Amino acid sequence: MIKLKRVYEEPSEEDGYRILTERLWPRGVSKERAKLDQWMKGVSPSPGLRKWFDHDHDKWEEFKDRYRKELFGSEAIQELIDIIQKEDTVTFVFASKDEEHNSTVVLKDFIEQLLSQ
Structure with missing residues (x-):
């Protein structure tokens, strides 16, 4: 099972194995408070794509397409699937x-689609 959770929410036992999927460390959160098992920068969007998107909802559909294309070429995806x-x-x-x-x-x-094939 894959869950999603904001880093600013309190970690819990139900989270299981916690992976930070961001390229940049979240502001104002210590490593102790985050209680992560792993930080996988390699599965996050490239810096160029992240800056281009800039959380603009008008770019959402194109962002999803571009990011999926990046994920297809990512070596970190197999490591994530193994975990x-x-x-x-x-x-x-x-x-x-x-x-x-x-x-x-x-x-x-993206991962759930890969695993369902």
């Missing part, structure tokens, strides 16, 4: 205030 297949629960941790329009939502959907 997911070993763990009962994996929580992708993200910093965005927008819980519906962020790269981690796209990543979760």
Whole structure:
């Protein structure tokens, strides 16, 4: 099972294996408070794509397409799949205030589609 959770929410036992899926460390959060098992920068959007998107909802559909193309070429995806297949629960941790329009939502959907094939 893959869950999503903001890094600013309190970690819990139900989160299972916690992976930060952001390229940049979230502001105002210590490593102790984040309680992460892993930080996987390689599954986040490229700096250029992240800056281009800039959380602009008008760019959301194109962002999803561009990001999926980046994920197809990512070596980190196989590492992430290996972790997911070993763990009962994996929580992708993200910093965005927008819980519906962020790269981690796209990543979760992408991984779930790969695993369902």
